[in-house]
Amino acid sequence: xxxxxxxxxxxxxxxxxxxxxxxxxxxxxxxxxxxxxxxxxxxxxxxxxxxxxxxxxxxxxxxxxxxxxxxxxxxxxxxxxxxxxxxxxxxxxxxxxxxxxxxxxxxxxxxxxxxxxxxxxxxxxxxxxxxxxxxxxxxxxxxxxxxxxxxxxxxxxxxxxxxxxxxxxxxxxxxxxxxxxxxxxxxxxxxxxxxxxxxxxxxxxxxxxxxxxxxxxxxxxxxxxxxxxxxxxxxxxxxxxxxxxxxxxxxxxxxxxxxxxxxxxxxxxxxxxxxxxxxxxxxxxxxxxxxxxxxxxxxxxxxxxxxxxxxxxxxxxxxxxxxxxxxxxxxxxxxxxxxxxxxxxxxxxxxxxxxxxxxxx
Ligand code: DAH
Numbered sequence: 001x002x003x004x005x006x007x008x009x010x011x012x013x014x015x016x017x018x019x020x021x022x023x024x025x026x027x028x029x030x031x032x033x034x035x036x037x038x039x040x041x042x043x044x045x046x047x048x049x050x051x052x053x054x055x056x057x058x059x060x061x062x063x064x065x066x067x068x069x070x071x072x073x074x075x076x077x078x079x080x081x082x083x084x085x086x087x088x089x090x091x092x093x094x095x096x097x098x099x100x101x102x103x104x105x106x107x108x109x110x111x112x113x114x115x116x117x118x119x120x121x122x123x124x125x126x127x128x129x130x131x132x133x134x135x136x137x138x139x140x141x142x143x144x145x146x147x148x149x150x151x152x153x154x155x156x157x158x159x160x161x162x163x164x165x166x167x168x169x170x171x172x173x174x175x176x177x178x179x180x181x182x183x184x185x186x187x188x189x190x191x192x193x194x195x196x197x198x199x200x201x202x203x204x205x206x207x208x209x210x211x212x213x214x215x216x217x218x219x220x221x222x223x224x225x226x227x228x229x230x231x232x233x234x235x236x237x238x239x240x241x242x243x244x245x246x247x248x249x250x251x252x253x254x255x256x257x258x259x260x261x262x263x264x265x266x267x268x269x270x271x272x273x274x275x276x277x278x279x280x281x282x283x284x285x286x287x288x289x290x291x292x293x294x295x296x297x298x299x300x301x302x303x304x305x306x307x308x309x310x311x312x313x314x315x316x317x318x319x320x321x322x323x324x325x326x327x328x329x330x331x332x333x334x335x336x337x338x339x340x341x342x343x344x345x346x347x348x349x350x351x352x353x354x355x356x357x358x359x360x361x
Pocket of ligand 1: 052147183184185186225226263265266306307328330331332
């Protein structure tokens with residue numbers, strides 16, 4: 001390799017030729033700073049060259065040092081110019097871009113809202129609260145005893161089939177499972193009777209669980225149950241309360257009918273149907289609409305709740321004297337009422353949390 005002076009001169013010439021085109025090629029500030037670093041940075045070519053100055057013989061040092069400083073100065077100026085050029089280009093691009101339209105409406109924050117089931121639950125609670133019922137709540141994991149035995153389900157009753165229950169504990173050593181996800185909120189009726197003395201009236205809204213899964217059944221859904229215990233309570237009072245409830249919920253014109261039915265914890269037991277709120281068979285032209293109605297399947301009626309006079313065995317099981325106290329109870333699915341109220345064809349829609357569906361109510 002040649003002597004230090006030649007090496008220094010060649011190096012300087014290379015930098016002199018290279019920095020101009022390198023800076024011109026830079027398309028943004030990052031490129032430009034990288035190019036600058038290639039020459040003038042701590043590891044840059046020019047910086048490295050300056051460090052070889054020591055090897056240059058003394059008589060040439062002054063002259064070559066001057067040239068090197070001039071190149072360093074030129075690189076620094078070109079870098080500054082490059083920054084100005086890029087800033088100008090960015091400004092020009094901004095000015096020639098489509099104009100910002102300050103009249104466009106902003107993207108507002110959409111307020112949240114209560115879920116359809118929550119709203120219906122509030123509505124149901126409000127109606128019963130206005131009739132003097134207290135709200136009572138209980139745990140979702142509860143005792144087998146409260147879910148079945150205390151309510152008068154005999155052992156081996158097909159209810160564990162009928163209500164196909166989720167158990168939390170297992171059968172062990174021939175001992176039955178003791179805890180489960182409650183299959184109805186009737187467990188709260190038991191809990192309240194165990195801790196209160198009559199007279200009282202409660203409603204118990206809450207989540208319940210069953211192994212059911214189709215268009216109208218979800219493994220978790222919501223119920224609201226009612227229980228009134230006093231002396232000399234009659235079936236006509238049950239009918240009066242539930243008829244008033246339906247009229248407040250759906251309107252005074254909606255017909256109500258009571259049908260006998262069976263639940264182990266009531267006697268007599270019944271179910272309440274309401275006139276179909278979609279085809280409204282009692283209103284003008286109802287008969288034709290009803291024939292084609294998919295919601296009531298042409299019957300003109302929708303089943304909404306179960307009810308009855310509390311069975312004496314239930315009172316005995318909680319330590320009340322069935323000779324002295326009487327009462328009525330009822331229960332319904334909140335989801336089902338929400339589906340009727342809003343015309344929701346599939347219960348799953350209520351649980352998928354699709355905002356396009358939920359914001360429609
Ligand atoms: N527990 C019943 C069910 O889950 C509903 C029910 C019917 C509740 C009659 C009651 C009642 O309190 O009296 O299907």
